[in-house]
Amino acid sequence: MTVVRIKINGVPQQHDVEDRTLLIHYIRENARLTGAHIGCDTSNCGACTVLLNGKAVKSCTVLAVQAQDEEVTTVEGLSGDFNGLSPVQEGFRQQHGLQCGYCTPGMVMASTALLRENPSPNEDDIRHALEGNICRCTGYEMIVNSVRWAAENGGGK
Amino acid sequence: MIPALFTHVPVTTVKEASDALKHYGDDAKLIAGGHSLLPLMKLRLATPAVLIDIARISDLRGIREDKDKLVVGALTTHEQIENSPLISKYAPLIGAAAKLVGDPQVRNRGTIGGSVAHGDAASDLSVALFAANASFVATGPKGVRKISAVDFFLGFWTTALNQDDVLTEIHIPFAPTPNWSYQKFTIRSQDWAVVSVAVSESNIILGAMGEIPLRAGKCEEAIASGADLEQAANFADEGTSPSSDIRASADYRRHLAKVLVFDALTEAKQRS
Numbered sequence: 001m002t003v004v005r006i007k008i009n010g011v012p013q014q015h016d017v018e019d020r021t022l023l024i025h026y027i028r029e030n031a032r033l034t035g036a037h038i039g040c041d042t043s044n045c046g047a048c049t050v051l052l053n054g055k056a057v058k059s060c061t062v063l064a065v066q067a068q069d070e071e072v073t074t075v076e077g078l079s080g081d082f083n084g085l086s087p088v089q090e091g092f093r094q095q096h097g098l099q100c101g102y103c104t105p106g107m108v109m110a111s112t113a114l115l116r117e118n119p120s121p122n123e124d125d126i127r128h129a130l131e132g133n134i135c136r137c138t139g140y141e142m143i144v145n146s147v148r149w150a151a152e153n154g155g156g157k
Numbered sequence: 158m159i160p161a162l163f164t165h166v167p168v169t170t171v172k173e174a175s176d177a178l179k180h181y182g183d184d185a186k187l188i189a190g191g192h193s194l195l196p197l198m199k200l201r202l203a204t205p206a207v208l209i210d211i212a213r214i215s216d217l218r219g220i221r222e223d224k225d226k227l228v229v230g231a232l233t234t235h236e237q238i239e240n241s242p243l244i245s246k247y248a249p250l251i252g253a254a255a256k257l258v259g260d261p262q263v264r265n266r267g268t269i270g271g272s273v274a275h276g277d278a279a280s281d282l283s284v285a286l287f288a289a290n291a292s293f294v295a296t297g298p299k300g301v302r303k304i305s306a307v308d309f310f311l312g313f314w315t316t317a318l319n320q321d322d323v324l325t326e327i328h329i330p331f332a333p334t335p336n337w338s339y340q341k342f343t344i345r346s347q348d349w350a351v352v353s354v355a356v357s358e359s360n361i362i363l364g365a366m367g368e369i370p371l372r373a374g375k376c377e378e379a380i381a382s383g384a385d386l387e388q389a390a391n392f393a394d395e396g397t398s399p400s401s402d403i404r405a406s407a408d409y410r411r412h413l414a415k416v417l418v419f420d421a422l423t424e425a426k427q428r429s
Contacts, residue, residue, distance in 0.1 A: 002165060019165035019208070041158050043196060044347070046262060055236070055265040061195050062266065065165045066188075066212060110261065131346045132260025 004064045008033060009077030019065055023057075024048045026064035027074060035075035035105045039134070046133030049106035050074050056113035058132070075105040078112065080157050087154030088112050088147070097146030099137035107133050111147045115156030121147070160198035167210040171296050171323050174211050178321040179298055181207045187323065188212070189232050192259070192267035193275035217270070217325055220244060227329045231270025235282070236261070238269060248329045250337040250357050254285035257339070260347040270324045273309070276316040276369070279349045283310065284364035285339055286327065287372075288355035293317075294326040303328070310369035332357065336429035338421040342413050344404055351405045352413040354393075356421040366397040366414055373397075376418055386426065390419035 004021075005014045008031050015030040027050065028034050036059060039047030043061040050059045051073040059072075075089075082090035088111045091097065098104045107130065114121060114129035121129065126147045127140070135143060150156070166181075168174045178185055186205035188194055189212050197203040211217065217232040220243050227247050229238070238244050238255040245252050258264055258272070258281050272282045273293065287306040294303050295318055304317045311317055318324055341353040341364075353364035354373075359381065361373040375392035399410035 019163055020160045022159070025159075041199070043192065043259075043263065046260070049262055052265075056262045057266050058262045061192060063165070063188075063191065063195070063208075065167075066191065066210065068167075113261070128346075129261055132262045 002065050002068075004068055006031075006064070006067050006069070007071045009073055017064055019063070021064045023050070023052075023059040023062040023064050023067050023072070026067075027059060027072065030064075033074050033076050036109075037102055037105055039102065039106070044132075044134065045103065046106040046110060046130075047103050049109040049133065051109060051113060054113070054116070056110050073109070075108055078108070078157070080154060086112065086150075086157050088115065088150040088156065091146040091148075091150035091153065092143075095142050095146040095149050097138065097143045098135075103133060103135045103137075107135065107143055111150065112156045114147070115151055117156075119155045120151055123148075158199035160195070161201055161204040163198075163205055164207050165210060166207055167213060169213050169215075171214060171216065171325055174209055174214065174323045175296055175298065175321065177207075177209045178323070181209070183320060185209055187274075189268045189271045190234065190266040191271075192263055193271050193277070211323065222247070223328075225331055227331070229269055229327045229329060231274075231324045231326060232268050233270075235259075235264035235267050235269065235272070239264060247331040248289060249332065249335070250285050250289055250339055250355060251282070251291075251329060253337075253339045254281040254341075254355065257281050257341050263347070269327055273327065274316060274318055274324050276310060276312075276314045277349070278310075278313075278367060278369050278371075279353065279365035280370075281339070281341060281350065281353060281364070284350075284353050284362050284370045285355040285357075286329065287370045288337075288357040288360045288362040289329055289332065290357075290360070291327055291329045293324060294328065295322040295324050297322040301325075313368040334358065334429050336425045338424035338428070340417040340421045340424070342417060348404070352399075352410050352417055354414070354417040354421040356418075356425045361393075361418060361421070363393065363397060363414055363418075366394065366399045366410060368398070371397055373414075373418060376422075380422070386419055386422040390415050390422060393418040
């Protein structure tokens with residue numbers, strides 16, 4: 001067991017967990033933030049994507065102990081001027097970038113990371129940046145449109 | 158999926174890592190980004206009792222120039238390599254290969270050292286580093302040694318690194334000319350290569366065509382003796398032993414190797 005301290009969405013967390021605890025389990029079960037999802041659990045689908053020190057990572061393939069003293073942002077940590085939603089979240093709403101919604105938290109975090117690094121991506125940039133996020137509903141077109149909308153309406157806040 | 162129980166031992170220097178490896182023996186594995194090891198641990202294909210976490214050894218990060226080569230710290234991430242001006246100036250092949258590893262999230266965590274130490278024959282960086290005549294620096298109980306790419310990859314998931322070695326640096330000679338190409342065929346964009354080919358100068362190296370990255374020796378000879386690119390590419394699968402698996406049959410891999418070698422040679426020629 002190790003006492004793992006991680007600042008999640010600006011709030012310091014401290015939990016005594018097994019060394020084998022995955023970051024996604026720490027976020028969901030210890031910090032009780034269930035926005036980030038477990039999809040494939042094999043670092044393929046991207047539903048568990050969160051920002052670790054500002055970089056998008058798959059939290060099913062990071063140990064909580066590896067994030068000791070670091071900062072994590074989950075979808076709950078986003079906010080903005082669209083009734084509290086960030087531009088990326090509002091973009092997914094405006095452009096219908098989701099159907100079942102399971103992949104959405106990961107899509108939103110990966111898109112947010114993209115727009116922070118590249119505020120005006122073209123379609124190729126967006127598709128390349130979302131290679132690690134799988135959606136079984138939308139066919140991706142509307143996800144690309146959602147990211148584009150966000151880029152034009154405030155970017156990766 | 159949850160890994161088997163283990164004890165996490167963080168270290169902050171190469172010496173501490175080396176001492177810990179000696180202390181825990183065969184029960185221990187090094188972990189950096191964990192993007193090769195953790196998936197295996199979650200499947201219980203690897204069940205180390207101790208994980209020695211080297212991710213915070215700051216000396217092992219970053220890329221610097223050293224006379225006629227780049228020295229890349231083993232903990233440098235794929236993303237850092239992909240975006241490095243030094244890499245794009247002196248080792249563009251390595252940058253191109255790094256850009257095709259997994260997906261952005263994987264490249265943010267995965268490290269060059271972890272990728273090569275894992276010893277997968279389909280590793281983009283292993284194939285590209287072999288073609289670039291890179292060498293690998295390891296610290297063991299008897300000191301530091303440098304291993305050339307030819308001697309580094311030994312067999313299925315097996316490299317010349319011993320259990321008590323810490324891979325610290327990768328040395329990449331400056332590319333003398335822009336005669337290079339990296340070709341990768343995948344089923345999905347984020348996948349491991351079904352087949353990959355790295356060309357650098359006269360080197361033609363194949364990924365996923367056997368247990369280790371393989372030199373396409375017959376192709377190289379054909380080029381050297383004046384064959385045209387298409388003739389040379391037809392020798393691509395000679396001496397290889399591709400497997401049939403969920404991604405492709407061995408026959409399809411043999412076909413792909415020829416196509417990709419032709420594409421790589423063509424692109425390299427256009428560049429130079």
